[in-house]
Amino acid sequence: MEKYRVEARVLSNECIAKDVYQMTLECVDAALSAKCGQFVNLYMKNESLLLPRPISICWIDGAKLTLVYGMVGKGTEELSTYGFGDLLQMSMPRGNGYDLEVVKEGQSALVIGGGIGVPPLLELTYALTQKGIKVTAVIGFQEEPFLMKPLIKAGADLYVATDSGTSGFHGNVVDLMEQEKLTADAYFACGPKPMLNALTNFVLQQKKDIQISMEERMGCGYGACVGCVCTIRDKESGLEVRKKVCKDGPVFWGSEVVWDAK
Amino acid sequence: MQNNNNPSNKEIENEDLDLRVKIAGVEWKNPITTASGTFSAKESSAFYDLGKLGAVTTKGVSDVPWSGNPTPRIAETYGGMLNAVGLQNPGVEAFISEEIPYIKKYDTKLIANVAGHTLEEYCRTVEKLNDTDVDMMEINISCPNVKEGGIGFGTDAKMAAEVTKAVKSLTKKPIIIKLTPNVTSISEIAKAVEAEGADAVSLINTLLGMRIDVRRGRTVLANKTGGLSGPSVKPVAVRMVYEVRKAVRIPIIGLGGIMTGEDAAEFLMAGANAVAIGTAALINPTAPIDILEGLKTYMKEMGFQNIQQIQNAFCD
Known part of the structure; x- marks a missing residue:
């Protein structure tokens, strides 16, 4: 029988941008089986919050998983209060991740993210660069960017766009890609639906396809x-x-x- | 009340427990089944042995494939959830060729939940299921998320009776009618379907509810309204089982917010002959067997050796 729930121990949990938190969990079984593009379900201690919170996996490191989540409601507000040593109930990694077999060593990939869709791009970038693939990351935010340094450290050439224009390119990721004439052998993305829709149309026009979460x-x-x-x-x-x-x-x-x- | 049901005062072991129940002539090895809509044979069987349950109840199946409602279909509420899935299902043909053989590999009873918009649709599906290995059929006349039908049949005693009569005339398989709580008197509906030959009733389906996101000024569900389930509806469900028990003689499958073995016992005391686990299984896939284990623990602690002893221990 497949295992569903496991216990995870919080190692750190810090605010990295307005209403955005980065939490590292020790959870051997889950971490060892995790793939980029998967998510975990986190269970709240407040039992009136019945349903688990699905959070994408940002980074896999041995027995540890790092999650970056937005504080958007009561559940994620509870998550934001956790600190070192706290135990929480979590599902094993769920869903199918990105298919990395579509690119080979020496080829290039564009990884594109919007807002709280940016976190899974980190493990994706790492996995792609490990395969010898040249990665360009294009990330968009309303106002405050995050995970820029970790993406560069993971080996990505980084382009940033903000709706407010306060950092990087003033506009959305599709406009930025158009302006910079960014193309690649393979495309991967995660973000809000309108962004994914516009991005898919843009990539299909280039006679390419894109894996979207x-x-x-x-x-x-x-x-x-x-x-x-x-x-x-x-x-x-x-x-x-x-x-x-x-x-x-x-x-x-x-x-x-x-x-x-x- | 502790242990006064066990005069010998001998410690009760698992092997002393007899959890068998008979629902409309079909013997279940224990009184636990899954609630329709929360169980998917392939997905659920990855996490536990379906053969451990008394029965499994499938998602609603209709005569042709249904694509269900637009998203968002799910909204959390205080101690509960709203859903407006809209009975998305691949249709009875796919159900017969895939779902039935898959479940029949397990040593459990198979209850097919039947959905429809019209009397004819219910009848067509029941006819197609008649020659299959399905053990029982549960007629969903109570889904709040499907327009033109579903709940329309369940809120009117005359129409509920009409559906029951029509499907009973088409099959010898035991028919369970699933009742909606969104009525003034659920007992009246139960009596009406019993009079037309329903072999059992199951209750409650979800309570019609709604949530508005006040920051966006729109409903959380695309369907606007949805069915409320989970622990927050349990007292309503227990009360309704209790009322229906007084109104009819046929077996009752009780459901609505059961999270633990003791919750299951509460429904049995209220008058249910078996119970179904729904929302709990969405939170934890193994909930049906965890609740079964919880019920056994409760029985051992209380000195009950069979299900009837639990039912009899309720001092009404």
């Missing part, structure tokens, strides 16, 4: 409730089917996603 409000996180779905057009049959983001994703090919599904 979809965001959707989840219930169980293991495929039972069918709460988090996105509409996918099957490449062979052309039929539209609703797939589970938690189980069949969260990473899908941009060309398969039906953006205007009813």
Whole structure:
């Protein structure tokens, strides 16, 4: 039988930007099985907060996992109060990560993130550079950027965009890519749906495809409730089917996603 | 009340426990099943042996595939959750070719939950399931998330009776009617379906609810309203099981916010013959068997050796 819940011990938990926290957990089994692009479900100590919080894996380091999360509600507010030594209940890593087999040594990759979609790009960048792939990261924020140094340290050429114009390029990641004429052999992204939609259109115009990590409000996180779905057009049959983001994703090919599904 | 049910005062062991229950002539090895909509054979069986449960109840199946509602479909509430999945399912043909053989590998009873918009749709699905290995059918006349039907049948005693009569005439398999709590008198509906030959009832389906995000000025669910489930609905469910027990003689499958073995015992005392585990399994996939273990622990502590002793211990 597959194991579902494990215990994790908080090693550190600090604020790295406004309402953005970075938490490192010691959790041997989960860390050893984790892949870039997966997520874990964190369970709250406040039992009135019934559902687990799905958080993407930012960094895998031996027996440790680092998560970077936005404080957006009561659950993540509780998370932000945890400190060294606190124990929490967590699921094993869930979902399918990015497929790295699509690029080979010596090729190039563009990894693109928006806001709280930036964290999974860190482990992705590390995994790609380890394979000898040249990585360019394009990250966009409303105002305050984060994870810039870790991305550079992981080996990425970094481009930053902000909506406010306070740091880097004034505008969104797609405009930045267009201006800088950034292209690559493979594309990977994580971020809010409108960004992923615009980005997919942009990449498809270049006759390329892109692996995107979809965001959707989840219930169980293991495929039972069918709460988090996105509409996918099957490449062979052309039929539209609703797939589970938690189980069949969260990473899908941009060309398969039906953006205007009813 | 501790241990006064066990006159010999001998420690009760697991092997002394008899958890078998008979629901509409079908013997379950224990009174635990899954609640429709929260169980997926492939996904759930990755985490526990389905053969440990008395029965498994599948997601609602309809005569043709349904794509369900737009997202967001899930919203958390205080001690509960709202869902508006809208019975997304691949249709009865896929259910027969994939889901049934998959579940039948396990030593458990299989309850197929049947959904429909119209009387004809319910009938077509029941007919198609008639020649399969399904052990029982549960007719969902109570889903609050599907327009034109579902709950429409469950909130009107005459229509609930009509569906029951129609499906009963098509199959010899035991029919469970799943009731909605979104009515003035659930007993009236229960009596109406019993009169038309329902073999059992299950209750409660979710309570119709809604959440508004006041920062965005819009509902959290794309469907606007959804079904409330989880521990916050449990007192309502227990009360309704209790009322229905007084109104009908057929077996009751009780559900609504069961999180522990003692919660399950509460439903059995209220008058249920078996219980279903729903939202708890979304939080923890192994909840149905954890709750079964919890029920056994409770029985040993209380000196109960079978399910009927739990039911009889309620001093009404």
